[in-house]
Amino acid sequence: MKAKVLVHVFGNDEPGLVExxxxxxxxxxxxxxxxxxxxxxxxxVGLVLCEFEKAQLNDAITAFNEFKLAGLELKAEACDIEPLTANAQVTLVGNDKPGIIHEISQCLKSLNANVEKLESAVEAAPMSGGSLFKASLEVHLPEAVELSDLQQALEGIANDLMVDIEVN
Structure with missing residues (x-):
């Protein structure tokens, strides 16, 4: 029988940490x-999901939690919850300003949608000299929520945020 362990990683970046x-x-x-x-x-920073034989589980968790390397912290815990499967992709592009993720996350919460993955970055906008905010989300929608409901809810805030939003 196997068991999963989720390892939280945080520390100073230097060669050899992944190894x-x-x-x-x-x-x-x-x-x-x-x-x-x-x-x-x-x-x-990051997360690592590993799998161990149940007989090794406690030893593995202890090894991660007691790991000492200058500037690197690991925290491990057993993980027995199966992840949801994202059924919607959202991409967003617009001029950067405070509050974009807050507004998007409030909208998703109102639909009881779960963010499975979120990646975002701020880049120099071509030709304008400003900052461009980009985000990509993988979202799990509950059975009662259609993709069109998500599209409509996000379009309702896109103009206020001055961003382009695409839902697939």
Whole structure:
């Protein structure tokens, strides 16, 4: 029988961090299933989902939680909840301004939609010299909510935010 472990990663970015985490997984006879790791805000941050035999579970969690490397913190916990499957994609592009994600997330909450994945960035806008905000979301809609409901709700706030929103 297998069990999943979710590892939270936070620390100073330097070469070899991924290898150090992978070595911990291997040393505890685990399998690296999925990860989201990134250099963000001057730090190395992310999540790693691993799988271990139940007999190794406690030893693996302890190894991650006791891991010591200058400037890197790992926190591991058993993870037995199966993820939802995103059934809508939302992309957004517009001039950057405070509150865009807040407005979008409020809109999604009003539909009881769950954000499965969110990636965003601010880039230099071509030709205008301003800042361009871009976001991509994977969203799980409840059964009672149609894709057209999501499209209509987001279009209702797009003009106020001065962004282009596409829903698939």
């Amino acid at each position: 150090s985490i992978a070595e911990l997984v291997k040393a505890n006879q685990g399998n690296w299933l999925e990860s989201r790791l990134s250099h963000l805000g001057g730090r190395f």
